[in-house]
Amino acid sequence: MKPLPFFRFGCAMAALGVLVPAAESTWVQRAADGSLTYNVDGRGEGIPDFSRAGYGGGGVALPQVPTVVTLAPQPTGDDGARIQAALDAVGARTPDARGFRGAVLLGAGTYRIGGKLEMKAGGVVLRGAGSGETGGTILFATGKTQRTLIEVGGPRASRTEIAGTRRRVTNAYVPSNSRSFNVDSAAGYAVGDRLIVFRPSTAAWIVALGMDKIPNRPGAPAGATKSWKAGDYDLAFERTVTAIAGNRITVDAPVMNALDAEFGGGAIFKYRLPRIAECGVETLRLVSEYEKGRETEDEAHAWVGINLGFVENAWVRDVTTVHFSHGVDAGSNSMFVTLQDCRHLDPVSLLTGGRRYAFALNGQYGLALRCFVRGARHSFVNGSRARGPSAFVDCTAVQAHSDSGPHHRWVVGTLYDNVSDDNQLRVQNRQWSGSGHGWAGAQQVLWNSTSKSLALQQPPTARNYAIGCTGNWVPGSWAPEAPDGIIESKGRPVLPRSLYRAQLEARLGPAALAALAPP
Structure with a gap:
């Protein structure tokens, strides 16, 4: 029988030489062949695949x-x-x-x-x-x-929508971790096309988040804090088509924010946005x-x-x-x-x-x-x-x-994988901070990370995860009453050690990990 893997964590525990056996997350399990199985909730939401980053x-x-x-x-x-x-x-x-x-x-x-x-x-x-x-x-x-x-x-430059390419997403709900969705017509689209997956920010969605009435900064003049407005938080995800089956389109990376018909659904369209490439x-x-x-x-x-x-x-x-x-x-x-x-x-x-x-x-x-x-x-x-x-x-x-983490105004789809911050690592409702930061992040995943102070809150309509993280867990700084996100295996690291590396290997095979090694 092979010995259990161990991970050393936490300044105090490291000083004491304490070794803690790795657990296994219920949200992501790795098989012997390197493949990954993801658990999802009743709406199909689960931890997204981040391996296309880089x-x-x-x-x-x-x-x-x-x-x-x-x-x-x-x-x-x-x-x-x-x-x-x-x-x-x-x-x-x-x-x-x-x-x-x-x-x-x-x-x-x-x-x-x-x-x-x-x-x-x-x-x-x-x-x-x-x-x-x-x-x-x-x-x-x-x-x-x-x-x-x-x-x-x-x-x-500004992004330009190509006329005649907009299609409506017809699913009632597309989970944030999904790469596939149905449209009213896939005509004119082909594998390899770049497209925008568009998620509108409707007034109903902002009300559901409570961001229509962000409390004013204490001691500041009335109106100093600005609540969110419809249209200001639209999200345009650049993706590449990897498969088409009828009117069902699959793209290269998860949409990272649910497309919910209750809050305006979603759309796709082709676009132009010039960039330079291959520079360092x-x-x-x-x-x-x-x-x-x-x-x-x-x-x-x-x-x-x-x-x-x-x-x-x-x-x-x-x-x-x-x-x-x-x-x-x-x-x-x-x-x-x-x-x-x-x-x-x-x-x-x-x-x-x-x-x-x-x-x-x-x-x-x-x-x-x-x-x-x-x-x-x-x-x-x-x-x-x-x-x-x-x-x-x-x-x-x-x-x-101060803290590491999503800083303000609805950052989506970030992984903090084996991140160590000796002060704070936080995902939270920042309310009146700045001129009205509000909910800082959604679909945020903290994986086997450590910090002196950890906070993970979860906004309505979204999910946040902290898996295998070590530190002192505290309420959020601005809205301590906000609900926690999904926290699993506190103080006990999990397998796989690195989610990004495991996802990369599952998608491309072990050879892909060599690309991450120092030169």
């Missing part, structure tokens, strides 16, 4: 793009223009069959940059010689201007200049390390950001992005709202893998209406000043 749709190793331009730091002066010229020159090259144009390699040393760098063409990589304090490549963001140091993405930032150390001694005051300095805008199949690998308020922000128009083996250290700013967000997955199909944070407020976070699937896997935050 570069290439998950299970695809980050590419090694050949270097075509190499630069060295100059002894004095600003290096920004030289680096930008190199990026533009590579961006003008003809891409190869995979869409790669080449990498700009910055040799070891320090490069001073008083402005920002823009990566506006696909197939371009900005690469350094190392991300450590010594011996690598440092991009030193000089000056007192708040800005993003590296912007990656094509020009800003890797093996660099980014440092923001600031006034020493004012670590919790100075805000006149470079503010965001890297922003991923209108991009798909993009990555940030082995990058350290130091003293920026924000580390890496995968914006709302990003998809299929991976942040791998990155660090965000010692941010400099006031300790108040809107600051110190380390790694943010605000788009779709985003993966943060083995990322480390020191001194942030919101270390691993999603912003308003982030649509998922997104996954934080094997990530650690220390010296945190």
Whole structure:
């Protein structure tokens, strides 16, 4: 008989050398052949599949793009223009069959940059010689201007619906974990088509959530807190058709929010939204200049390390950001992005709202893998209406000043898989926080994660799960009376150890796990 697997967890238990046998979740069971069985409730709701998150749709190793331009730091002066010229020159090259144009390699040393760098063409990589304090490549963001140091993405654009392609979803209810649904006509659709699965935010739905009457912030003037309005919380999930049978369409990832006829149902349509692809930032150390001694005051300095805008199949690998308020922000128009083996250290700013967000997955199909944070407020976070699937896997935050988790306004479809935050990990109704955050997240899954303080609340119409998590369980901060979500195996880790990895293996086979290994 094989011995039971064990997991070490919790600072105190680790110090005592206590080993706790792994349990098995009732919501996800793994068979000997690696296949997974999911339990569902009476409406068909269960834990979604997050395995399409990441570069290439998950299970695809980050590419090694050949270097075509190499630069060295100059002894004095600003290096920004030289680096930008190199990026533009590579961006003008003809891409190869995979869409790669080449990498700009910055040799070891320090490069001073008083402005920002823009990566506006696909197939371009900005690469350094190392991300450590010594011996690598440092991009030193000089000056007192708040800005993003590296912007990656094509020009800003709006999504355009293709006329004549809208179809109505005819199911009375499509669970959030489902990939299939019926439409009034599948004519004009084919396998491989990209489409939007549209979920409206009706007045009836907002009333059901109680978000039509968010309490006003205590002590604030009347009207300071804004309740939610119909139409402001519509969700548009970008998906790819994988099968069609009659008028039944199957897509590549779960819809992540139930399509309920009681609250407007759903629709699909084809669309256009230009993005650049196959671009990355890797093996660099980014440092923001600031006034020493004012670590919790100075805000006149470079503010965001890297922003991923209108991009798909993009990555940030082995990058350290130091003293920026924000580390890496995968914006709302990003998809299929991976942040791998990155660090965000010692941010400099006031300790108040809107600051110190380390790694943010605000788009779709985003993966943060083995990322480390020191001194942030919101270390691993999603912003308003982030649509998922997104996954934080094997990530650690220390010296945190606030919580990790969905931050505000109905984030859907995020997995926190073996995330450790030494302060708080919370999914909750944030009510009047900000200008009216309300319910922060739905279809959120905390899996084998640990934190000093844990909270999991569940909004009407949705599900949230905490499976195998360890820490001190507390009520929500704003609405302690709100019901808990589905909490299973408190203080006792479960099998499989990593839900994301198990889902990836079940979908693609064991070879896909090799793509997650460090290079």
